[in-house]
Amino acid sequence: MRIAILLYDGFTALDAVGPYEGLSRLPGAKVFFVAERTGPVRADTGYLDLVADTAMDDALGADSAPDILLVPGGPGQAEHMDDARMLEWIRAADATSTWTTSVCTGSLLLAAAGLLDGRRATSHWALVDDLPAFGARPAEERVVFDGKYVTAAGVSSGIDMSLHLIARIAGDGHAQLVQLVTEYDPQPPFDAGAPHKAPDAVAAAVRERLAGLSGRK
Protein backbone atom coordinates (compact mmCIF):
# COMPACT_ATOMS: atom_id res chain seq x y z
CA MET A 1 0.00 0.00 0.00
CA ARG A 2 2.07 2.90 -1.33
CA ILE A 3 0.79 6.35 -0.50
CA ALA A 4 2.18 9.36 -2.37
CA ILE A 5 1.55 12.82 -0.95
CA LEU A 6 2.37 15.61 -3.38
CA LEU A 7 4.05 18.72 -1.98
CA TYR A 8 4.63 22.11 -3.62
CA ASP A 9 5.59 25.53 -2.28
CA GLY A 10 2.60 27.16 -0.62
CA PHE A 11 0.69 23.99 0.29
CA THR A 12 -1.27 24.02 3.54
CA ALA A 13 0.48 21.74 6.01
CA LEU A 14 -2.61 20.34 7.72
CA ASP A 15 -4.07 19.37 4.32
CA ALA A 16 -1.19 16.90 4.01
CA VAL A 17 -0.46 15.97 7.62
CA GLY A 18 -4.08 15.40 8.69
CA PRO A 19 -4.71 12.50 6.29
CA TYR A 20 -1.07 11.33 6.49
CA GLU A 21 -1.55 10.70 10.20
CA GLY A 22 -4.40 8.27 9.52
CA LEU A 23 -3.36 6.76 6.18
CA SER A 24 0.15 5.97 7.43
CA ARG A 25 -1.55 3.57 9.89
CA LEU A 26 -3.10 1.46 7.11
CA PRO A 27 -1.78 -2.11 7.21
CA GLY A 28 1.39 -2.28 5.11
CA ALA A 29 1.39 1.44 4.42
CA LYS A 30 4.47 3.12 2.99
CA VAL A 31 4.23 6.86 2.63
CA PHE A 32 6.21 8.95 0.15
CA PHE A 33 6.31 12.73 0.17
CA VAL A 34 6.81 13.68 -3.45
CA ALA A 35 7.82 17.01 -4.95
CA GLU A 36 9.48 18.30 -8.08
CA ARG A 37 12.80 17.89 -6.26
CA THR A 38 13.68 16.18 -3.00
CA GLY A 39 14.31 18.39 0.01
CA PRO A 40 12.38 20.92 2.08
CA VAL A 41 9.12 22.25 0.71
CA ARG A 42 7.74 25.40 2.28
CA ALA A 43 4.16 25.54 3.55
CA ASP A 44 1.90 28.53 2.96
CA THR A 45 2.61 30.32 6.24
CA GLY A 46 6.32 30.53 5.47
CA TYR A 47 7.08 29.00 8.87
CA LEU A 48 7.23 25.28 8.15
CA ASP A 49 9.04 23.00 5.74
CA LEU A 50 8.10 19.39 5.18
CA VAL A 51 10.77 17.27 3.55
CA ALA A 52 10.01 15.62 0.19
CA ASP A 53 11.89 12.32 0.14
CA THR A 54 11.00 11.44 -3.44
CA ALA A 55 11.31 13.42 -6.67
CA MET A 56 8.42 13.24 -9.12
CA ASP A 57 10.61 11.47 -11.66
CA ASP A 58 11.36 8.68 -9.19
CA ALA A 59 7.84 8.23 -7.89
CA LEU A 60 6.23 6.32 -10.74
CA GLY A 61 8.42 3.29 -11.36
CA ALA A 62 7.14 -0.26 -11.11
CA ASP A 63 8.31 -0.41 -7.50
CA SER A 64 7.07 3.01 -6.52
CA ALA A 65 3.81 3.88 -8.32
CA PRO A 66 1.34 4.91 -5.64
CA ASP A 67 -1.78 2.98 -4.72
CA ILE A 68 -3.10 6.15 -3.10
CA LEU A 69 -2.35 9.61 -4.47
CA LEU A 70 -3.09 12.55 -2.19
CA VAL A 71 -2.95 16.14 -3.44
CA PRO A 72 -3.21 18.77 -0.70
CA GLY A 73 -4.42 22.30 -1.30
CA GLY A 74 -3.21 25.68 -0.25
CA PRO A 75 -2.57 29.09 -1.79
CA GLY A 76 0.34 27.66 -3.76
CA GLN A 77 -2.08 25.53 -5.77
CA ALA A 78 -2.96 28.51 -7.96
CA GLU A 79 0.64 28.66 -9.22
CA HIS A 80 0.36 25.16 -10.64
CA MET A 81 -2.92 25.26 -12.54
CA ASP A 82 -0.93 25.63 -15.78
CA ASP A 83 2.10 23.61 -14.64
CA ALA A 84 2.25 21.05 -17.42
CA ARG A 85 4.87 18.94 -15.68
CA MET A 86 2.95 18.67 -12.41
CA LEU A 87 -0.37 18.03 -14.12
CA GLU A 88 1.21 15.36 -16.33
CA TRP A 89 2.70 13.74 -13.23
CA ILE A 90 -0.70 13.75 -11.52
CA ARG A 91 -2.25 12.09 -14.59
CA ALA A 92 0.51 9.48 -14.69
CA ALA A 93 0.16 8.69 -10.98
CA ASP A 94 -3.60 8.48 -11.39
CA ALA A 95 -3.26 6.08 -14.30
CA THR A 96 -2.25 3.26 -11.95
CA SER A 97 -3.65 4.43 -8.61
CA THR A 98 -6.40 2.63 -6.76
CA TRP A 99 -7.51 5.86 -5.10
CA THR A 100 -6.85 9.43 -6.19
CA THR A 101 -7.61 11.92 -3.45
CA SER A 102 -7.37 15.59 -2.57
CA VAL A 103 -7.91 17.98 0.29
CA CYS A 104 -9.10 21.57 -0.06
CA THR A 105 -8.01 23.21 -3.32
CA GLY A 106 -6.05 20.10 -4.25
CA SER A 107 -9.21 19.12 -6.11
CA LEU A 108 -8.65 22.07 -8.46
CA LEU A 109 -5.30 20.52 -9.41
CA LEU A 110 -6.98 17.16 -10.03
CA ALA A 111 -9.60 18.97 -12.12
CA ALA A 112 -6.97 20.95 -14.03
CA ALA A 113 -5.30 17.64 -14.82
CA GLY A 114 -8.59 16.57 -16.40
CA LEU A 115 -9.35 13.87 -13.87
CA LEU A 116 -12.64 15.20 -12.53
CA ASP A 117 -14.51 15.84 -15.80
CA GLY A 118 -18.18 15.35 -15.05
CA ARG A 119 -17.42 13.97 -11.61
CA ARG A 120 -18.82 15.15 -8.29
CA ALA A 121 -16.12 16.75 -6.20
CA THR A 122 -15.60 19.21 -3.39
CA SER A 123 -13.06 21.77 -2.23
CA HIS A 124 -12.74 24.47 0.39
CA TRP A 125 -16.23 25.96 0.87
CA ALA A 126 -15.06 29.40 -0.30
CA LEU A 127 -13.67 28.03 -3.56
CA VAL A 128 -15.89 25.06 -4.36
CA ASP A 129 -17.76 27.11 -6.98
CA ASP A 130 -14.56 27.35 -8.99
CA LEU A 131 -14.69 23.61 -9.76
CA PRO A 132 -17.10 23.80 -12.74
CA ALA A 133 -14.65 26.02 -14.64
CA PHE A 134 -12.40 22.95 -14.65
CA GLY A 135 -15.08 20.42 -15.51
CA ALA A 136 -16.12 19.04 -12.12
CA ARG A 137 -19.58 19.11 -10.54
CA PRO A 138 -19.32 20.87 -7.18
CA ALA A 139 -20.74 19.13 -4.13
CA GLU A 140 -20.92 20.99 -0.85
CA GLU A 141 -20.16 17.96 1.28
CA ARG A 142 -17.22 17.33 3.56
CA VAL A 143 -16.02 14.18 1.79
CA VAL A 144 -17.10 13.19 -1.72
CA PHE A 145 -16.53 9.78 -3.30
CA ASP A 146 -17.00 9.45 -7.06
CA GLY A 147 -15.54 6.16 -8.21
CA LYS A 148 -11.91 6.08 -7.16
CA TYR A 149 -11.81 9.87 -6.76
CA VAL A 150 -12.16 11.13 -3.22
CA THR A 151 -12.15 14.85 -2.58
CA ALA A 152 -12.36 16.55 0.80
CA ALA A 153 -13.44 20.07 1.71
CA GLY A 154 -11.17 22.64 3.40
CA VAL A 155 -7.95 21.94 5.32
CA SER A 156 -9.07 19.90 8.36
CA SER A 157 -11.53 17.80 6.35
CA GLY A 158 -8.69 15.58 5.19
CA ILE A 159 -8.82 13.91 8.60
CA ASP A 160 -12.42 12.86 8.05
CA MET A 161 -11.59 11.81 4.50
CA SER A 162 -8.78 9.57 5.69
CA LEU A 163 -11.09 7.75 8.10
CA HIS A 164 -13.65 7.15 5.34
CA LEU A 165 -10.92 5.83 3.09
CA ILE A 166 -9.38 3.61 5.76
CA ALA A 167 -12.83 2.11 6.37
CA ARG A 168 -13.20 1.29 2.67
CA ILE A 169 -9.73 -0.21 2.44
CA ALA A 170 -9.24 -1.95 5.79
CA GLY A 171 -12.72 -2.09 7.32
CA ASP A 172 -14.66 -0.09 9.86
CA GLY A 173 -12.79 -1.62 12.80
CA HIS A 174 -9.42 -0.43 11.56
CA ALA A 175 -10.76 3.06 10.89
CA GLN A 176 -12.14 3.14 14.42
CA LEU A 177 -8.79 1.99 15.76
CA VAL A 178 -7.03 4.83 13.94
CA GLN A 179 -9.65 7.28 15.21
CA LEU A 180 -9.09 6.12 18.78
CA VAL A 181 -5.28 6.09 18.52
CA THR A 182 -5.39 9.68 17.28
CA GLU A 183 -8.13 10.48 19.84
CA TYR A 184 -10.22 12.11 17.14
CA ASP A 185 -13.17 13.04 19.33
CA PRO A 186 -13.58 16.63 18.13
CA GLN A 187 -14.76 19.22 20.62
CA PRO A 188 -14.19 22.64 19.08
CA PRO A 189 -15.16 25.52 21.38
CA PHE A 190 -17.39 27.01 18.67
CA ASP A 191 -19.66 25.66 15.96
CA ALA A 192 -18.25 27.94 13.30
CA GLY A 193 -16.54 25.55 10.90
CA ALA A 194 -18.97 26.05 8.01
CA PRO A 195 -20.14 29.33 6.48
CA HIS A 196 -23.81 28.84 7.42
CA LYS A 197 -22.81 28.09 11.02
CA ALA A 198 -20.34 30.92 11.60
CA PRO A 199 -21.44 34.48 12.43
CA ASP A 200 -22.17 36.42 9.23
CA ALA A 201 -19.33 38.87 9.82
CA VAL A 202 -16.85 36.04 10.25
CA ALA A 203 -18.03 34.30 7.09
CA ALA A 204 -17.81 37.55 5.13
CA ALA A 205 -14.29 38.19 6.38
CA VAL A 206 -13.12 34.73 5.35
CA ARG A 207 -14.84 34.97 1.99
CA GLU A 208 -13.05 38.25 1.30
CA ARG A 209 -9.72 36.83 2.47
CA LEU A 210 -9.93 33.78 0.21
CA ALA A 211 -11.58 35.29 -2.89
CA GLY A 212 -9.62 34.72 -6.05
CA LEU A 213 -7.14 32.35 -4.42
CA SER A 214 -7.92 29.44 -6.70
CA GLY A 215 -6.24 30.90 -9.75
CA ARG A 216 -9.39 30.73 -11.88
CA LYS A 217 -8.83 33.02 -14.83
Add this chain to the structure above:
Amino acid sequence: MRIAILLYDGFTALDAVGPYEGLSRLPGAKVFFVAERTGPVRADTGYLDLVADTAMDDALGADSAPDILLVPGGPGQAEHMDDARMLEWIRAADATSTWTTSVCTGSLLLAAAGLLDGRRATSHWALVDDLPAFGARPAEERVVFDGKYVTAAGVSSGIDMSLHLIARIAGDGHAQLVQLVTEYDPQPPFDAGAPHKAPDAVAAAVRERLAGLSGRK
Protein backbone atom coordinates in the same frame (compact mmCIF):
# COMPACT_ATOMS: atom_id res chain seq x y z
CA MET B 1 3.68 36.78 19.35
CA ARG B 2 6.49 34.24 19.10
CA ILE B 3 5.41 30.61 19.05
CA ALA B 4 8.02 27.90 19.60
CA ILE B 5 7.12 24.32 18.68
CA LEU B 6 9.59 21.79 20.04
CA LEU B 7 10.52 18.85 17.79
CA TYR B 8 12.39 15.65 18.63
CA ASP B 9 12.79 12.34 16.83
CA GLY B 10 9.66 10.25 17.18
CA PHE B 11 7.20 13.10 17.71
CA THR B 12 3.71 12.69 16.23
CA ALA B 13 3.35 15.06 13.30
CA LEU B 14 -0.31 15.97 13.81
CA ASP B 15 0.41 16.90 17.45
CA ALA B 16 2.57 19.71 16.10
CA VAL B 17 0.90 20.59 12.79
CA GLY B 18 -2.68 20.62 14.09
CA PRO B 19 -2.16 23.51 16.52
CA TYR B 20 0.47 25.15 14.27
CA GLU B 21 -2.16 25.56 11.58
CA GLY B 22 -4.36 27.60 13.93
CA LEU B 23 -1.76 29.38 16.07
CA SER B 24 0.19 30.58 13.03
CA ARG B 25 -2.92 32.63 12.15
CA LEU B 26 -2.80 34.62 15.40
CA PRO B 27 -2.27 38.34 14.70
CA GLY B 28 1.47 39.00 14.51
CA ALA B 29 2.36 35.35 14.92
CA LYS B 30 5.87 34.16 14.19
CA VAL B 31 6.39 30.42 14.47
CA PHE B 32 9.69 28.72 15.21
CA PHE B 33 10.26 24.99 14.98
CA VAL B 34 12.92 24.27 17.57
CA ALA B 35 15.05 21.16 18.03
CA GLU B 36 18.38 20.25 19.53
CA ARG B 37 19.90 21.00 16.14
CA THR B 38 18.47 22.67 13.05
CA GLY B 39 17.49 20.44 10.15
CA PRO B 40 15.06 17.59 9.50
CA VAL B 41 13.43 15.91 12.49
CA ARG B 42 11.81 12.54 11.91
CA ALA B 43 8.23 11.89 12.96
CA ASP B 44 7.18 8.64 14.64
CA THR B 45 6.03 6.82 11.49
CA GLY B 46 9.48 7.12 9.92
CA TYR B 47 7.88 8.61 6.80
CA LEU B 48 7.94 12.33 7.45
CA ASP B 49 10.50 14.94 8.43
CA LEU B 50 9.62 18.43 9.59
CA VAL B 51 12.44 20.93 9.43
CA ALA B 52 13.58 22.62 12.65
CA ASP B 53 14.68 26.13 11.74
CA THR B 54 15.96 27.05 15.19
CA ALA B 55 18.37 25.26 17.53
CA MET B 56 17.49 25.16 21.22
CA ASP B 57 20.51 27.31 22.04
CA ASP B 58 19.28 30.07 19.73
CA ALA B 59 15.64 29.99 20.80
CA LEU B 60 15.79 31.80 24.11
CA GLY B 61 17.51 35.12 23.44
CA ALA B 62 15.88 38.47 24.14
CA ASP B 63 14.65 38.60 20.54
CA SER B 64 13.55 35.00 20.34
CA ALA B 65 12.12 33.79 23.67
CA PRO B 66 8.70 32.34 22.92
CA ASP B 67 5.41 33.80 24.10
CA ILE B 68 3.81 30.43 23.46
CA LEU B 69 5.68 27.16 23.96
CA LEU B 70 4.13 24.04 22.42
CA VAL B 71 5.46 20.56 23.20
CA PRO B 72 3.98 17.80 21.03
CA GLY B 73 3.83 14.18 22.07
CA GLY B 74 4.62 10.93 20.36
CA PRO B 75 6.47 7.70 21.09
CA GLY B 76 9.79 9.59 21.03
CA GLN B 77 8.74 11.47 24.16
CA ALA B 78 9.73 8.50 26.31
CA GLU B 79 13.35 8.88 25.22
CA HIS B 80 13.50 12.37 26.67
CA MET B 81 12.02 11.92 30.15
CA ASP B 82 15.59 11.95 31.56
CA ASP B 83 17.04 14.29 28.93
CA ALA B 84 18.47 16.98 31.21
CA ARG B 85 19.26 19.33 28.35
CA MET B 86 15.78 19.21 26.85
CA LEU B 87 14.06 19.48 30.22
CA GLU B 88 16.25 22.43 31.17
CA TRP B 89 15.40 24.09 27.87
CA ILE B 90 11.69 23.57 28.49
CA ARG B 91 12.05 25.14 31.96
CA ALA B 92 13.95 28.09 30.52
CA ALA B 93 11.40 28.66 27.76
CA ASP B 94 8.61 28.40 30.32
CA ALA B 95 10.28 30.95 32.57
CA THR B 96 9.34 33.76 30.20
CA SER B 97 6.40 32.29 28.28
CA THR B 98 2.87 33.63 28.48
CA TRP B 99 1.45 30.21 27.67
CA THR B 100 3.08 26.80 28.01
CA THR B 101 1.19 24.12 26.13
CA SER B 102 1.35 20.50 25.12
CA VAL B 103 -0.46 17.93 23.02
CA CYS B 104 -0.74 14.22 23.85
CA THR B 105 2.28 12.89 25.78
CA GLY B 106 3.98 16.25 25.49
CA SER B 107 2.43 16.89 28.91
CA LEU B 108 4.65 14.16 30.34
CA LEU B 109 7.67 16.17 29.21
CA LEU B 110 6.25 19.30 30.84
CA ALA B 111 5.63 17.26 33.98
CA ALA B 112 9.12 15.72 33.90
CA ALA B 113 10.48 19.26 33.70
CA GLY B 114 8.64 19.96 36.95
CA LEU B 115 6.18 22.43 35.47
CA LEU B 116 2.96 20.61 36.28
CA ASP B 117 3.47 19.89 39.99
CA GLY B 118 0.04 19.84 41.57
CA ARG B 119 -1.57 21.15 38.41
CA ARG B 120 -4.49 19.67 36.51
CA ALA B 121 -3.35 18.32 33.15
CA THR B 122 -4.28 15.85 30.48
CA SER B 123 -2.58 13.60 27.94
CA HIS B 124 -3.52 10.86 25.49
CA TRP B 125 -6.37 8.89 27.11
CA ALA B 126 -4.31 5.69 27.22
CA LEU B 127 -1.46 7.38 29.09
CA VAL B 128 -3.14 10.06 31.17
CA ASP B 129 -2.83 7.90 34.29
CA ASP B 130 0.95 8.19 34.01
CA LEU B 131 0.80 11.88 34.87
CA PRO B 132 0.65 11.51 38.69
CA ALA B 133 4.02 9.73 38.69
CA PHE B 134 5.40 13.06 37.51
CA GLY B 135 3.45 15.26 39.89
CA ALA B 136 0.43 16.33 37.84
CA ARG B 137 -3.25 15.74 38.58
CA PRO B 138 -4.79 13.88 35.64
CA ALA B 139 -7.96 15.29 34.10
CA GLU B 140 -9.78 13.28 31.47
CA GLU B 141 -10.81 16.29 29.44
CA ARG B 142 -9.89 17.20 25.89
CA VAL B 143 -8.32 20.54 26.75
CA VAL B 144 -7.23 21.54 30.26
CA PHE B 145 -6.31 25.07 31.33
CA ASP B 146 -4.51 25.51 34.67
CA GLY B 147 -3.10 29.00 34.88
CA LYS B 148 -0.83 29.51 31.90
CA TYR B 149 -0.48 25.75 31.36
CA VAL B 150 -2.68 24.31 28.64
CA THR B 151 -2.55 20.59 27.97
CA ALA B 152 -4.49 18.73 25.29
CA ALA B 153 -5.43 15.06 25.03
CA GLY B 154 -4.28 12.74 22.23
CA VAL B 155 -2.93 13.79 18.81
CA SER B 156 -5.89 15.52 17.10
CA SER B 157 -6.95 17.37 20.26
CA GLY B 158 -4.28 19.99 19.63
CA ILE B 159 -6.60 21.47 17.01
CA ASP B 160 -9.30 22.07 19.63
CA MET B 161 -6.68 23.36 22.05
CA SER B 162 -5.42 25.90 19.53
CA LEU B 163 -8.93 27.30 19.03
CA HIS B 164 -9.43 27.67 22.79
CA LEU B 165 -6.09 29.44 23.05
CA ILE B 166 -6.74 31.73 20.08
CA ALA B 167 -10.04 32.74 21.68
CA ARG B 168 -8.27 33.65 24.94
CA ILE B 169 -5.56 35.61 23.13
CA ALA B 170 -7.37 37.25 20.22
CA GLY B 171 -11.06 36.87 21.03
CA ASP B 172 -13.85 34.53 20.04
CA GLY B 173 -14.29 36.15 16.65
CA HIS B 174 -10.72 35.48 15.61
CA ALA B 175 -10.94 31.87 16.78
CA GLN B 176 -14.11 31.45 14.74
CA LEU B 177 -12.37 32.98 11.74
CA VAL B 178 -9.53 30.48 12.06
CA GLN B 179 -12.03 27.65 12.47
CA LEU B 180 -13.84 28.72 9.31
CA VAL B 181 -10.64 29.26 7.27
CA THR B 182 -9.54 25.74 8.18
CA GLU B 183 -13.13 24.48 7.69
CA TYR B 184 -13.01 22.71 11.03
CA ASP B 185 -16.52 21.31 10.96
CA PRO B 186 -15.67 17.76 12.02
CA GLN B 187 -17.73 14.92 10.60
CA PRO B 188 -15.92 11.69 11.36
CA PRO B 189 -17.67 8.61 9.94
CA PHE B 190 -17.65 6.94 13.37
CA ASP B 191 -18.04 8.11 16.95
CA ALA B 192 -15.06 6.15 18.17
CA GLY B 193 -12.60 8.83 19.22
CA ALA B 194 -12.78 8.15 22.96
CA PRO B 195 -12.38 4.81 24.73
CA HIS B 196 -15.90 4.77 26.16
CA LYS B 197 -17.35 5.48 22.71
CA ALA B 198 -15.34 2.98 20.66
CA PRO B 199 -16.24 -0.71 20.47
CA ASP B 200 -14.69 -2.60 23.41
CA ALA B 201 -12.44 -4.69 21.15
CA VAL B 202 -11.09 -1.56 19.46
CA ALA B 203 -10.40 0.14 22.80
CA ALA B 204 -8.65 -2.97 24.11
CA ALA B 205 -6.49 -3.19 20.99
CA VAL B 206 -5.40 0.43 21.28
CA ARG B 207 -4.76 0.10 25.00
CA GLU B 208 -2.49 -2.88 24.38
CA ARG B 209 -0.70 -1.11 21.53
CA LEU B 210 0.07 1.99 23.61
CA ALA B 211 0.76 0.43 27.00
CA GLY B 212 4.11 1.40 28.44
CA LEU B 213 4.82 3.98 25.77
CA SER B 214 5.14 6.87 28.18
CA GLY B 215 8.48 5.79 29.59
CA ARG B 216 7.18 5.63 33.15
CA LYS B 217 9.68 3.55 35.10
